[in-house]
Amino acid sequence: xxxxxxxxxxYYTAVEAALPGYLPREETLQKTVQEAMAYSLLGGGKRIRxxxxxxxxxxxxxxxxxxxxxxxxxxxxxxxSLIHDDLPCMDDDDLRRGKPSCHIQYGEAMAVLAGDGLLTxxxxxxLDQHHTGKYSPQRVVKAAAELAGAIxxxxxxxxxxxDIQHEGKPITGEELDLLHSLKTxxxxxxxxxxxxxxxxxxxxxxxxxxxxxxxxxxxxxxTDDILDVTATRExxxxxxxxxxxxxxxxxxxxxxxxxxxxxxxxxxxxxxxAIKGSVLDDPFLYQLADRLAQRxx
Amino acid sequence: xxxxxxxxxxYYTAVEAALPGYLPREETLQKTVQEAMAYSLLGGGKRIRxxxxxxxxxxxxxxxxxxxxxxxxxxxxxxxSLIHDDLPCMDDDDLRRGKPSCHIQYGEAMAVLAGDGLLTxxxxxxLDQHHTGKYSPQRVVKAAAELAGAIxxxxxxxxxxxDIQHEGKPITGEELDLLHSLKTxxxxxxxxxxxxxxxxxxxxxxxxxxxxxxxxxxxxxxTDDILDVTATRExxxxxxxxxxxxxxxxxxxxxxxxxxxxxxxxxxxxxxxAIKGSVLDDPFLYQLADRLAQRxx
Numbered sequence: 001x002x003x004x005x006x007x008x009x010x011y012y013t014a015v016e017a018a019l020p021g022y023l024p025r026e027e028t029l030q031k032t033v034q035e036a037m038a039y040s041l042l043g044g045g046k047r048i049r050x051x052x053x054x055x056x057x058x059x060x061x062x063x064x065x066x067x068x069x070x071x072x073x074x075x076x077x078x079x080x081s082l083i084h085d086d087l088p089c090m091d092d093d094d095l096r097r098g099k100p101s102c103h104i105q106y107g108e109a110m111a112v113l114a115g116d117g118l119l120t121x122x123x124x125x126x127l128d129q130h131h132t133g134k135y136s137p138q139r140v141v142k143a144a145a146e147l148a149g150a151i152x153x154x155x156x157x158x159x160x161x162x163d164i165q166h167e168g169k170p171i172t173g174e175e176l177d178l179l180h181s182l183k184t185x186x187x188x189x190x191x192x193x194x195x196x197x198x199x200x201x202x203x204x205x206x207x208x209x210x211x212x213x214x215x216x217x218x219x220x221x222x223t224d225d226i227l228d229v230t231a232t233r234e235x236x237x238x239x240x241x242x243x244x245x246x247x248x249x250x251x252x253x254x255x256x257x258x259x260x261x262x263x264x265x266x267x268x269x270x271x272x273x274a275i276k277g278s279v280l281d282d283p284f285l286y287q288l289a290d291r292l293a294q295r296x297x
Numbered sequence: 298x299x300x301x302x303x304x305x306x307x308y309y310t311a312v313e314a315a316l317p318g319y320l321p322r323e324e325t326l327q328k329t330v331q332e333a334m335a336y337s338l339l340g341g342g343k344r345i346r347x348x349x350x351x352x353x354x355x356x357x358x359x360x361x362x363x364x365x366x367x368x369x370x371x372x373x374x375x376x377x378s379l380i381h382d383d384l385p386c387m388d389d390d391d392l393r394r395g396k397p398s399c400h401i402q403y404g405e406a407m408a409v410l411a412g413d414g415l416l417t418x419x420x421x422x423x424l425d426q427h428h429t430g431k432y433s434p435q436r437v438v439k440a441a442a443e444l445a446g447a448i449x450x451x452x453x454x455x456x457x458x459x460d461i462q463h464e465g466k467p468i469t470g471e472e473l474d475l476l477h478s479l480k481t482x483x484x485x486x487x488x489x490x491x492x493x494x495x496x497x498x499x500x501x502x503x504x505x506x507x508x509x510x511x512x513x514x515x516x517x518x519x520t521d522d523i524l525d526v527t528a529t530r531e532x533x534x535x536x537x538x539x540x541x542x543x544x545x546x547x548x549x550x551x552x553x554x555x556x557x558x559x560x561x562x563x564x565x566x567x568x569x570x571a572i573k574g575s576v577l578d579d580p581f582l583y584q585l586a587d588r589l590a591q592r593x594x
Contacts, residue, residue, distance in 0.1 A: 024449065024450050024451050027451065027455065029455070029458070029459045029462075029472065029475060029476075030450055030451065030454075030455035030458045030459060030479075032458060032462065033450050033454065033455065033458040034450050037450065084409055084410075084413060087406075087409065089404075089405035089406045089409060090406050090409065107386075108386035109384075109386045109387050109461050110458070110461075112381055112384065112386060112387065112409065113381075113450075113454050113457060113458055113461075115413075116381060116412075116413075116416065116454050117449060117450040117454045119413065119416060119417070120416070120445055120448055120449040120450075120454065121445075121449055121450070123420050123441070123445045124442070124445030124446060124449055127438055127441050127442035127445050128442060128445075130435075130438045130439065130442060131442075136434075137433075137434035137435045137437075137438045138427075138434045140434075140438050141424055141427045141434045141437050141438045141441070142427065144420070144424050144438075144441065145421065145424035145425060145427060145428075148417055148418075148420045148421030148424050148425075149421060151417055152321070152414060152417040152418055152421055153321050153327055153330050153331050153334065153410075153414040153417075153418070154321050154324065154327065157327075157330065157410050157413050157414045157417065158324065158326070158327035158330065160410060161326070161327045161329060161330040161407070161410055162326045162327060164406050164407075164410075165326070165329065175326065178326065179326075182327075
């Protein structure tokens with residue numbers, strides 16, 4: 001078994017190599033939106049959702065190749081959510097990963113459509129696997145249904161709604177938990193679950209993967225809040241202290257830095273417990289949880 | 298066999314009765330987006346896409362009940378496309394079916410999210426049918442894949458891109474055909490195809506349904522262009538002559554009123570030929586094509 005960094009790099013490199021192949025080939029008249037989709041999809045990022053999907057599929061007896069179209073589809077959906085979140089009417093962010101946001105680069109109309117296009121392409125990429133004959137239709141439909149359940153108005157979109165509606169308003173710790181569990185947690189959990197589903201894992205394993213992902217997802221988000229006040233603009237590639245500027249309630253404003261760091265440690269421990277003694281009991285997942293909570297960007 | 302009007306009303310009434318049941322139940326914090334989704338989805342319209350889906354399913358030996366979740370899912374996707382098309386950064390339309398557009402009623406952020414929510418719910422509604430045990434996973438995945446193929450950047454979204462990019466610029470007849478075949482045609486074709494697929498129709502029947510729908514879809518669009526210059530604001534429920542105001546090239550500006558009307562008649566004849574002598578050879582479809590081309594709103 002190779003070390004953590006090496007293994008993450010292997011997954012990451014495989015995802016980066018595979019992603020462009022799922023983009024539509026450029027037609028004359030719709031070229032701009034397809035460029036905008038490529039700009040945002042291939043614009044970097046840690047690919048943590050794809051890595052989770054690939055890793056869980058492998059741990060459940062599947063292969064990286066099997067999970068790849070599903071992992072790439074999840075990254076498309078993640079990219080769509082970032083494009084729409086950055087829009088002037090939403091979070092109004094001009095920078096994403098140190099580069100102009102999609103609407104700054106391509107204009108607002110094209111950014112809305114590029115987001116719509118990536119969301120649709122995410123579903124299409126999963127569903128098209130049916131035609132390859134490599135997957136049972138049951139697994140394809142189950143994976144795509146997981147995605148739809150995770151990112152709708154009762155999932156990721158609902159999280160963004162709560163976020164926008166509470167901007168500049170007080171929010172309780174419970175509401176903040178719900179916000180994060182929907183806005184970022186739902187898709188991270190779906191990533192792990194879909195990896196298991198593609199490999200045909202039994203329900204109890206899917207449930208363990210879900211519990212692991214739920215905890216690291218929240219740890220990831222709280223670490224984001226911590227970094228927003230501690231990191232420098234250069235390291236982060238986006239404006240720092242943007243949460244305070246936008247008057248957002250975060251774990252840090254609610255609990256302070258030290259207590260927030262302790263919550264992260266507790267969540268990582270919870271994640272560890274979820275996989276302990278199961279087929280998912282693998283050094284990579286323990287280290288992934290640790291690193292997510294200790295990252296400096 | 299009941300008459301055309303009676304049969305359309307039966308389909309229409311069944312769709313209107315079924316649609317609310319597919320909307321998410323309201324949660325406390327995400328309530329606003331779910332209201333905005335309901336506002337646009339239940340805000341009227343002819344439900345022509347849903348009717349096509351139901352009718353084709355029936356003609357292929359299926360039932361209205363079987364086709365209903367798929368027909369409703371298609372209406373959700375149609376509603377999403379209208380919400381995003383109306384946005385200030387797109388067509389900037391304040392009125393939709395005589396009522397304030399979604400972004401006028403709920404604000405821009407909520408309108409973007411309501412559109413995203415309805416698109417996601419459309420896929421989710423189809424995919425969730427897997428859990429009912431009433432459909433083979435093959436049919437569910439095939440129907441959902443049809444949808445994804447029809448509405449992506451090579452389909453409906455691509456049509457909107459071409460539309461926006463050609464606003465105020467000259468467009469050829471060929472480009473206008475492509476624009477309509479993508480922007481409205483793709484989803485109308487998918488509606489008919491999905492109806493057939495749900496009933497388990499063979500490929501040649503799906504191809505006939507596709508050809509019928511392609512022709513009536515274009516006839517429908519050209520009739521829209523004609524109505525934009527001939528109807529009154531009161532009858533249409535939206536600003537008339539908006540195309541000329543937006544300097545859009547339409548069939549009417551390209552070919553004039555009389556030639557446009559002739560093209561519509563030719564398309565209806567083509568649609569008729571597609572179904573003649575097949576299981577789809579039914580008075581309802583002939584009359585539907587006729588009425589679409591002769592409607593006054």
